[in-house]
Amino acid sequence: MAGRFDSRLTLLQAVPRGSVPAGRVVVLAARIMASCAIPRGSLVVPAVDESVRVRASAANPAPDAASGGLVRAGTHDQSNVLELACWNIGEPQSLNFTGNRTHAERQMVEYLKAMEAAAPGFFGSIVSIEIDINRSPCTACADSLCGLLNRIRAARPAVAAPVRMMGGRKVFSSPSAAPVPATLRWQALHAGGPQATNWAALLELSRAGWRLLSPADARPGPGSVHQGLVTVGNL
Numbered sequence: 001m002a003g004r005f006d007s008r009l010t011l012l013q014a015v016p017r018g019s020v021p022a023g024r025v026v027v028l029a030a031r032i033m034a035s036c037a038i039p040r041g042s043l044v045v046p047a048v049d050e051s052v053r054v055r056a057s058a059a060n061p062a063p064d065a066a067s068g069g070l071v072r073a074g075t076h077d078q079s080n081v082l083e084l085a086c087w088n089i090g091e092p093q094s095l096n097f098t099g100n101r102t103h104a105e106r107q108m109v110e111y112l113k114a115m116e117a118a119a120p121g122f123f124g125s126i127v128s129i130e131i132d133i134n135r136s137p138c139t140a141c142a143d144s145l146c147g148l149l150n151r152i153r154a155a156r157p158a159v160a161a162p163v164r165m166m167g168g169r170k171v172f173s174s175p176s177a178a179p180v181p182a183t184l185r186w187q188a189l190h191a192g193g194p195q196a197t198n199w200a201a202l203l204e205l206s207r208a209g210w211r212l213l214s215p216a217d218a219r220p221g222p223g224s225v226h227q228g229l230v231t232v233g234n235l
């Protein structure tokens with residue numbers, strides 16, 4: 001799949017063809033910007049399930065490790081930008097099992113959570129996050145991506161809500177966490193299986209703060225009551 005991405009998915013296009021191990025069905029590319037230097041973790045995104053052996057690519061700096069992704073070497077020195085490429089670590093048919101331990105999104109989420117655990121404050125410094133993925137997130141990965149954005153948002157400094165006038169009195173709302181600009185673009189619909197992308201999952205992502213973009217033919221079919229409540233922009 002690598003190297004054959006939709007030209008509109010510019011982050012995926014930038015992933016060097018040789019850096020993705022052979023046989024990966026799902027590949028995502030993420031770009032995270034922070035307001036200050038991002039603490040540097042390992043160059044390899046460890047596989048969430050260490051028992052899975054993904055045949056390493058020539059560009060993998062740790063060919064013996066079970067890898068779920070790589071930090072883009074080109075961005076490793078740009079102190080406030082982190083770019084990751086992650087992939088599914090299981091067999092293609094496992095994408096239709098329940099759970100998401102082998103899914104590309106989960107590899108990314110766990111890597112970022114580990115970075116925050118190692119250097120608390122990282123999440124609070126994130127000012128934007130963009131993800132390109134060649135297949136829409138399954139319902140389990142939608143949960144994981146919502147959870148990630150909620151954690152980032154909760155870690156950000158609170159901003160005071162505007163003061164409103166009500167009945168001649170000033171009303172002060174309690175400060176709330178500032179939203180994080182977050183964009184999720186996908187190329188094709190993950191259809192079939194028990195966790196096929198559905199409108200309820202897309203609504204959940206939208207409400208968590210993800211701006212959603214895809215080709216018009218890469219969305220769930222009509223008929224869901226949730227469809228009218230979520231906007232998916234055209235790529």
Ligand SMILES: [Zn+2]
Pocket residue numbers: 100103104105137138139140141142
């Ligand atoms: Zn998934």
